Amino acid sequence: MELPHWKTSSVPECTSSSRSTKHGKAQHQQQQHHDPRKWRRGGGGGGSLKDRVLSRAFSEELESLMSSGANHLFFDPRGQLIHLWSKIFLAACLASLFVDPLFLYLTGTRQNMCIELKYSLAFTLSMIRSLLDLFYAAHIFFRFRTAFIAPSSRVFGRGELVIQPCKIARRYLAGTFWFDLVTALPLPQFVIWIVIPKLKESATANRKNILRFSIIFQYLPRLFQIFPLSRQIVMATGVMTETAWAGAAYNLILYMLASHVLGALWYLFSVQRQEACWREACHVEGPSCQTLFFDCKTVSSNRTMWYELSNITSLCTPSNGFYQFGIYGEALDNGLTSSSFTQKYFYCFWWGLKNLRYGIDRSSDHSELKLL
Numbered sequence: 001m002e003l004p005h006w007k008t009s010s011v012p013e014c015t016s017s018s019r020s021t022k023h024g025k026a027q028h029q030q031q032q033h034h035d036p037r038k039w040r041r042g043g044g045g046g047g048s049l050k051d052r053v054l055s056r057a058f059s060e061e062l063e064s065l066m067s068s069g070a071n072h073l074f075f076d077p078r079g080q081l082i083h084l085w086s087k088i089f090l091a092a093c094l095a096s097l098f099v100d101p102l103f104l105y106l107t108g109t110r111q112n113m114c115i116e117l118k119y120s121l122a123f124t125l126s127m128i129r130s131l132l133d134l135f136y137a138a139h140i141f142f143r144f145r146t147a148f149i150a151p152s153s154r155v156f157g158r159g160e161l162v163i164q165p166c167k168i169a170r171r172y173l174a175g176t177f178w179f180d181l182v183t184a185l186p187l188p189q190f191v192i193w194i195v196i197p198k199l200k201e202s203a204t205a206n207r208k209n210i211l212r213f214s215i216i217f218q219y220l221p222r223l224f225q226i227f228p229l230s231r232q233i234v235m236a237t238g239v240m241t242e243t244a245w246a247g248a249a250y251n252l253i254l255y256m257l258a259s260h261v262l263g264a265l266w267y268l269f270s271v272q273r274q275e276a277c278w279r280e281a282c283h284v285e286g287p288s289c290q291t292l293f294f295d296c297k298t299v300s301s302n303r304t305m306w307y308e309l310s311n312i313t314s315l316c317t318p319s320n321g322f323y324q325f326g327i328y329g330e331a332l333d334n335g336l337t338s339s340s341f342t343q344k345y346f347y348c349f350w351w352g353l354k355n356l357r358y359g360i361d362r363s364s365d366h367s368e369l370k371l372l
Contacts, residue, residue, distance in 0.1 A: 092135035101264035136184035263352030270331035
């Protein structure tokens with residue numbers, strides 16, 4: 001009989017003295033574990049069948065927990081509650097992987113040749129991202145309260161569960177805790193609302209670099225986190241999804257997610273190419289042009305006069321040949337860097353789908369040629 005979660009009464013301390021007497025008490029604890037009178041005492045004489053089955057199902061440490069006085073909540077790693085939470089957390093991880101690349105659309109350009117940060121969009125994305133971060137924090141809580149199977153009992157049936165909080169915490173801290181902590185940090189929110197406002201010199205260049213680094217630095221761990229989570233679901237049920245339609249939808253979501261990330265990176269690099277062209281043309285113009293003019297926060301009469309006399313707008317076009325834009329020229333020809341969010345997002349998403357499919361077709365054709 002399996003119980004998804006249960007409350008225990010107290011927890012024995014993990015001390016060095018218990019380790020020193022472990023060998024001397026091992027035989028005595030084993031006798032108590034198999035003593036029928038011990039089961040009756042653990043069940044409280046008139047205890048329910050659930051309590052007696054629970055005492056038999058797990059390690060001898062559970063008996064001392066059941067007879068002590070503090071309240072602690074633990075979860076069975078093979079229970080239905082943990083299985084349900086794994087599916088909920090996987091959905092939250094996929095939503096987070098979808099939201100994070102949207103931060104790359106925060107930087108844009110204006111018609112008067114300057115780069116700005118869309119703070120209204122940043123506020124909306126920060127609120128959504130903060131809600132998703134709560135799921136990562138809850139995942140850490142579940143890990144600290146989820147029992148684990150004692151390695152010494154894995155060969156006998158389903159194994160015995162260790163439910164001492166200090167042992168669970170020690171095992172988690174020595175394992176994937178720091179990885180989970182990195183994924184739960186609100187790093188993009190911290191960069192946007194604390195780090196970027198304090199930038200003074202070369203704000204436009206540093207803004208994109210810091211934002212890009214913070215997104216990629218946390219995106220990769222969050223991406224890798226879905227693989228052991230998916231494997232855990234498969235090990236618990238034997239399949240990833242219960243129906244074929246759900247499995248097809250899951251694979252389609254992963255494909256669209258890859259296109260979404262590819263399009264967001266393409267847009268960010270398009271903005272960087274446009275700014276690089278502006279800077280190169282500015283060096284050609286001489287002292288009258290300052291790189292500070294490319295920040296939309298810079299408002300001065302010198303900038304207004306420079307903009308009216310400058311020909312950077314005509315120089316920095318893909319058709320001019322002054323600067324090689326490569327695959328990013330398409331974004332500049334369509335004016336995506338200065339378009340609305342919905343327009344730039346759907347175009348970049350379509351660009352990602354198109355090129356991802358093209359790359360898959362190229363790789364499949366190359367494999368067929370090698371076989372021939």
